[in-house]
Amino acid sequence: MLRYVTRRLVMLLGIVFVISVGSFYLIHLLPGDPAVVILGTGATPANKAALFKQLGLDKPIYLQYFTWIGNVIRGNMGTSFISQSSVAATIRAALPIDLEIIVLSQLLAFVAAIPMAMRSARKPDGPLDRVLGASSFTLLSVPPFIIIVLLVLFVSIKLGIPHTGPSSYVTFASDPIGNLESLALPAFTLAIGSFVVYYRVLRSDLIATLQEEFITMARSKGISQRRIMWRHAFRPSSVALLGAASVNIGGLLASGFVVQYLLAIPGLGYTLISAINTSDFLLVQGIVLTVSVGVVLINFIFDFVINIVDPRISRE
């Protein structure tokens, strides 16, 4: 176990290094002199000198990387020359909203997917399984940006439910209930996408698990169907579910971006798109770095949890 975790940790560090190099290099994809493009309209000599110092632009490129990564590790991702605010502070303000949307959506998705997958797996090819199979397959082809637009159209425009339309985000501190209302459609949209994946993965894994000998054994002992499902079949099958959830994280963040963009919810996604549109490249770079490292870290944690649930994996 310890060896496995160490090996994964080394791999994690390697990946984070690759991500940091990639994010660093983004600035150099800009056409022309990066300093001029980054500063945009604010290209005064004083600003230019500050930017050169901040990014070390007068040094060779590998030294620029070390200057940059040294600052990033100390929590300094630079100051945006467009909004005059610290990139790290902007990200810290926006990140909790993304996390809240994701946590809410995952709660909804798990609460719906687990019992439904169990029902389906109990009678594969039964009427319920067929209906759920066909509808989840159809939903697989409906992208989140269509789900959210249709939800806004019907829930906030036709039904007129408050706090659900565009630009009606309420902060948690000012009104917790209103905050939940304003995040209901985003969470629901992300939940649909996750539900479809979790349901399908867990269902097929449960069907395979239920054919194992230890299940027959449990049945022969007269253990109730319910107990077999939850105590005997769910634990081995939950590994597949956790794996799916881990892979799903990147997609969830991207769907979150889309949803925030439509509803003007000031999370990372909305901030990112606004930053792209105002050519605030340092902020874009900071968000890309934060989000990518975040995804990799979450995947690492999931790996760890999967190992606790099924210790056989690390022994391989």
Added chain:
Amino acid sequence: MSNVANEFSLLEETLLIEKPEKTEPLGILFWICVGWIGVNVLAAILANVLPMKNPLFEDYNAINVGPGLHHLFGTDDLGRDIFSRVVFGSRVSIAVGVGAMVIGFGVGAPLGMLAAYKRGRFDTVLTTFMYVLLAFPAIIATIAVLSFWTPRALLKIIVVIGLASVPLVYRVIRTATLNVATKDYIIAAKVQGATDRRILIKELLPNIAPIGVSFLLIGIATVITLEGALAFLGLSVNPPTPSWGNMINEARTVLAQNPWLVIFPSLALCLFLLCLNFIGDRLRTHFDVTEVKL
């Protein structure tokens, strides 16, 4: 007499071997989906010659008109014909979907096949490298590169998404090849002295092609979804060129006045994706069955 009977049963046996076992038919729904994809692709190719309204022409006398005889799907807030915009919009989606997968398969598939066939250090190094790339969230990488690599153009979008899909294609093709490469007939071919090139092209390729094709279709659907999301965020082709994603993006500001504007491109996109996914899924289960029988 018994000899004849013996011969007859032998003949029957060979017949049984020769005749492939009846596989599950693909079903009517499968062919409807194939037809729908065909119609869409044809319309996208022939959009210029089909008798349709100009998708960029702004008719200020017909703004936000509902669906009707004159405008089949109605018009948008600038008086442009939604039907012809949906048809022209499919061009971007199909071009990105096919183009990106050509790059993804062009690079990822040969590497995956070679790695699985050669094994050894080449395989270890390449696979580790690809797994590191796979850990990088592809969607975020795509957004990042497209936001810095300006000005945006269709070709750049295709290249970026195509390269981002390489690790995934590599993994699928490598796994598929690994399953085949250890089969007896490959070993037999090696023993007979067939060249690597011959084994790769004549023996391995035909056997992994079915899995490849079904993954290709699902891959195209995934790429089209990704392009749609990028277009929705305003990171794909620039307006006024219509694409399904940017039509939905433009529709969001007039959602209350003209819901048709979002419903038609959404429907076109979802139906197209559904058909691709369905064909891909069907082919996969279809070929899985034959693989078990082999």
